[in-house]
Amino acid sequence: MPALPDQAYMARALELARKGLYSTHPNPRVGCVIVRDGRIVGEGWHARAGEPHAEVHALRQAGDKAKGATAYVTLEPCSHHGRTPPCADALVNAGVARVVAAMQDPNPQVSGRGLQRLADAGIAVQSGMLEAEARALNAGFIKRMEKGLPFVRVKLAMSLDGRTAMASGESQWITGPAARAAVQRLRARASVVLTGADTVLADQARLTVRPDELGLNAELTALALMRPPLRVLVDGRLRVPLSAPFFQAGPALVATCAAASARDRFLEDGHELLAVPGSNGHVDLNRLLVELAARGANEVLVEAGPRLAGAFARLGLVDEYQLFVAPKFLGSSARPLLDLPLVRMAEAKELKITDIRAVGDDWRITAVPL
Numbered sequence: 001m002p003a004l005p006d007q008a009y010m011a012r013a014l015e016l017a018r019k020g021l022y023s024t025h026p027n028p029r030v031g032c033v034i035v036r037d038g039r040i041v042g043e044g045w046h047a048r049a050g051e052p053h054a055e056v057h058a059l060r061q062a063g064d065k066a067k068g069a070t071a072y073v074t075l076e077p078c079s080h081h082g083r084t085p086p087c088a089d090a091l092v093n094a095g096v097a098r099v100v101a102a103m104q105d106p107n108p109q110v111s112g113r114g115l116q117r118l119a120d121a122g123i124a125v126q127s128g129m130l131e132a133e134a135r136a137l138n139a140g141f142i143k144r145m146e147k148g149l150p151f152v153r154v155k156l157a158m159s160l161d162g163r164t165a166m167a168s169g170e171s172q173w174i175t176g177p178a179a180r181a182a183v184q185r186l187r188a189r190a191s192v193v194l195t196g197a198d199t200v201l202a203d204q205a206r207l208t209v210r211p212d213e214l215g216l217n218a219e220l221t222a223l224a225l226m227r228p229p230l231r232v233l234v235d236g237r238l239r240v241p242l243s244a245p246f247f248q249a250g251p252a253l254v255a256t257c258a259a260a261s262a263r264d265r266f267l268e269d270g271h272e273l274l275a276v277p278g279s280n281g282h283v284d285l286n287r288l289l290v291e292l293a294a295r296g297a298n299e300v301l302v303e304a305g306p307r308l309a310g311a312f313a314r315l316g317l318v319d320e321y322q323l324f325v326a327p328k329f330l331g332s333s334a335r336p337l338l339d340l341p342l343v344r345m346a347e348a349k350e351l352k353i354t355d356i357r358a359v360g361d362d363w364r365i366t367a368v369p370l
Helices: 006-020 054-066 087-094 113-120 131-137 139-147 177-189 197-203 218-226 260-268 285-294 306-314
Strands: 031-036 039-045 070-073 098-101 124-127 151-159 163-165 192-196 230-234 253-256 272-275 299-302 320-326 351-359 362-369
Touching: 006 031, 006 039, 006 054, 006 070, 006 098, 006 131, 031 054, 039 054, 054 070, 054 087, 087 113, 098 113, 113 124, 131 139, 139 151, 151 177, 151 306, 177 299, 177 320, 177 351, 177 362, 192 197, 192 306, 197 230, 197 306, 230 285, 260 272, 299 306
Parallel strands: 070 098, 098 124, 151 299, 151 320, 192 230, 192 299, 230 253, 253 272
Antiparallel strands: 031 039, 031 070, 151 163, 320 362, 351 362
């Protein structure tokens, strides 16, 4: 059987890396394939922080066959001692002849040092193969390393006439089961699920990951549940009572401008109160994102009402919108998608639609700000 081109092996490594979509936080998602004489002799992917990296799993599977082989890895092998030993050293010790990386590691502790360590050991190195795909897979990790901010994804559900709830606030359910399952997977992959007081009070929202709605296999579901996202409530004036379903669903972080004197009663219930600067009772969202990134958050999923979602949009803090569109009209008196007061056409927020697909009876639109 003829050997496959390099791109095919890297594509397989990326496929393996995607298995870590729901579980690697705060680490990046990484896959590795080891090939010798045109045959795959080892494969691996990183599942959880603190556990072996993709290269180690692949090398263990390859055994002695790794000597003289080519390793395809979706991210530059690490060169520093973290919670696990350096993967660059493991590849050197295994005797691989060549390493192909999709991209350099944006982590300043690594960034080029892993590839240099390999080159110094006489291993042929190459970087940049299927780099766009690799960067998309770890957009949150890359942004946190390069800018000290998480990747912000805003999820919105609306009718065909752009409405999110009836005038009364009733909003369950605009979209169907398939769309709701897709939202569950968005939650599961996020480091943080963030919402506002209005949503929690109006919808009695819990913002948890519901395993029966994920639609994943048993292995990935188990991994996702081992690392649930941190639930963050933006509540500048502490309007949501501790008896709310949101707090009863498990530990949460509350970002507020209110006095820190309330901290003890939140701690007693297992929650954390984070004082964030703000004005007029509104939390400084940029400062909050900086704090979440410092805690290792790669991706933040915002599931909020028009006011908070609109605030993220107005401040230019959104990296991606996920819009679920239901084939129904809610009418002119229903609530709008975003609180985004614009007066002139020149003020319009332009987006680039990167994907549109059917999800059950609904449509899912992925768009990014220009």
